[in-house]
Amino acid sequence: MSDNPALLLVERDDKKRMRELYYSPEKTLHIVEKKSHREYRSKHQDTKELLTKIFLPAGYPNTVTPDYLLYQILNAAQAFCNSLASLLASRAALEGIGVGDPSATSTGAMLISVLQDIFGRIATIIGAYYLGTRLVPEAKKYRFLADVLNDIAVVVDVFNPVFSAFMFPGARVIGLCTSAALRAVCGVLAGGAKAAITLHFATPRGGVGDVGDLNAKDSSKETVLALLGMLLGSVMIPHITSPWVTYPVLLLLISVHLVINYIAVRGLAIRSPNRHRATIAWLWYRSKDECAPSPQAVASRELIFERPENIRDPTTSLVLGKCHVGSAPLDVMRGPALSQEYLDIFHADKYIVCFNPSHETGHLPIIHICFKEGFTRADELKSWIHAVEICRSIALNQVPIQKGSKAVELEHIRSTFQVVKEKYDHFVDHMKKAGWNFDESHLASGSGPKAVLLNIAQTPSRNIPT
Structure with missing residues (x-):
């Protein structure tokens, strides 16, 4: 041996x-x-x-974020409700293009379908142009808005026979084209928001997921749910014929659909900061003895339909001010912002904060953030934190501000800048330890900065062109 x-x-x-x-x-x-x-x-x-x-994706649950399973369960429930409501809309749309009408022709139905397609494609182009850059920063908002638009399209389709019976003759065609446009915009919003949410799921704190596998498994679930919805709908829809039955059933399906969607979107704890989440996190940090909140804690206070420019206190729900990111420097740099003493505050940074203490229609401070050439995402976040700190200090009456008091405005900018300078790195470090991902921050939502400041230099007065 x-x-x-x-x-x-x-x-x-x-x-x-x-x-x-x-x-x-x-x-x-x-x-x-x-x-x-x-x-x-x-x-x-x-x-x-x-x-x-x-x-479920390979390696589940280690390859996805903790909020993945609950979101998928709720997403499945809302998709099932939507498939049933869509069957009611499809039947009404077929009636709208002439099915069951002896006087209707196949050519007329074909022309209506072409017109719907034209409106849908135009709406897709317009929606992508105006909303494309906002979908990732505000993924939760536009994911829910997509379902709202889809349900509005369903309602328009279901009421389309009423339009043709009680309104002017072209109302039927207008209704069909309107629903087609709404569904097209819904597709733009849902596609962009879904990409951001999928990326969120595929980047768990303690592992790495596969975006392709997540999308593939989502397609499998959606296919099964669509089949189940069609099978159940095929049994139910023939018995839902009168308006007095159709409308209550439609109302119930849409209500359940929207409630489930709202709960699902609220439950997403996205780890990359946008303006609203950064505001909540900084105000939490400043009020909780410099303790950084987790993504779950911020998600519980996050509003779905918050305007990006609002700086709102999450504890009182009061708007503390408004901030516009990426403003054109030559349009907003006025008053104290044009003094050398003011500009020296930001000489080492890639942004400048222009501050108006009040607004002609109210008493909220209005802040503009201008960027210098070569700014980064870190500069976007730091400048937004500075704007939040300005509004916070005014709300707490730390420095009384009066419109037209240039010396006080300058001192306020300097003091808040010093606070941010001292605490920003500590804030970011604690946020990362709490699970935040600053590599994917999105502060410049919308079309982003349209102009940046290239140079600041002194010149003799005689060189000013007349």
């Missing part, structure tokens, strides 16, 4: 299952599957594992 020791290899897969391989020259390879205390597999367990592989 040989004195060579046996070779032992141990493996563990992503499901925490372990196997051991024994090898020695005197024996053949021998694999032993290690059994846990749950060990004896049943058909139920095998089925559960198969469904997990089909509908």
Whole structure:
């Protein structure tokens, strides 16, 4: 017998299952599957594992964020309600293009379909132009707004026969084109927001996910839900014929659909800061003894339809001020902002804050952030934090501000800048430890800065052109 020791290899897969391989020259390879205390597999367990592989991403739950499963369950429920409501809308739309009408022609139905397609494509182009750059920073808002537009399109389609019966003759065509345009914009919003949410799910704090696999598994779930919705709808819809039954059922489906969507979107704890989340985080940090909040804590205070320029106190829900990011420097730099003393405050930074203490229609401070050439995402975040600190200090009456008091405005900018300078790095470090991802911050939503400041230099007065 040989004195060579046996070779032992141990493996563990992503499901925490372990196997051991024994090898020695005197024996053949021998694999032993290690059994846990749950060990004896049943058909139920095998089925559960198969469904997990089909509908959940590889490596689940280690390759997705903790909010993934709840969102997918709620998303499945809302998709099922939407598929039933869409069947009611499809039936009404078919009636709108002439199905069941002896006087309707196939050519007329074809022309209406072409007109719907034209309106849909135009709406897609317009929606992408105006909203494309806002979808990632405000993914939660536009994900929910997409479902609102879809439900409005469903209502328009269902009421389309009423339009043709009680309104002017062209109302039927206008209704069909309107619903087509709404669905097209819905597709733009849902597609962009879904991409951002998928990226969020695929970047868990303790691992790395696969965006392609997430999208593929989502498509599988949506396919199954669509099939179930069509099967159930095929049984239900023939019995929902009168308006007195159709409208209550439609109202119920849409209400449930929107409520589930709202809960699902509110439950998303996105780790990349946008303006609203950065505002909540900084105000939390300043009021909680410099303790940084987790993404889940911020998500519980985040508003879905908040305007990006609002700086709102999450505890009181009061708007403290408004801030416009990426303003054209030559349009907004007036008063104290044109003094050398003011500009020297920001000489080492890639941004300048222009501050108006009040507004002609109210008493909220209005802040403009101008960027210098070469600014980065870190500069966007720091400048926004500075704007929030300005509004916070005014709200707390730390420095009384009166319109036209240039010396007080300058001192206020200097004092708040010093606060941000001293605390910003500490804030970012604690936020990262709390689970935030600053590599994907999105502060310049909308079209982004249209102009940047290239140069600041002194010149003799005689060189000023007349």
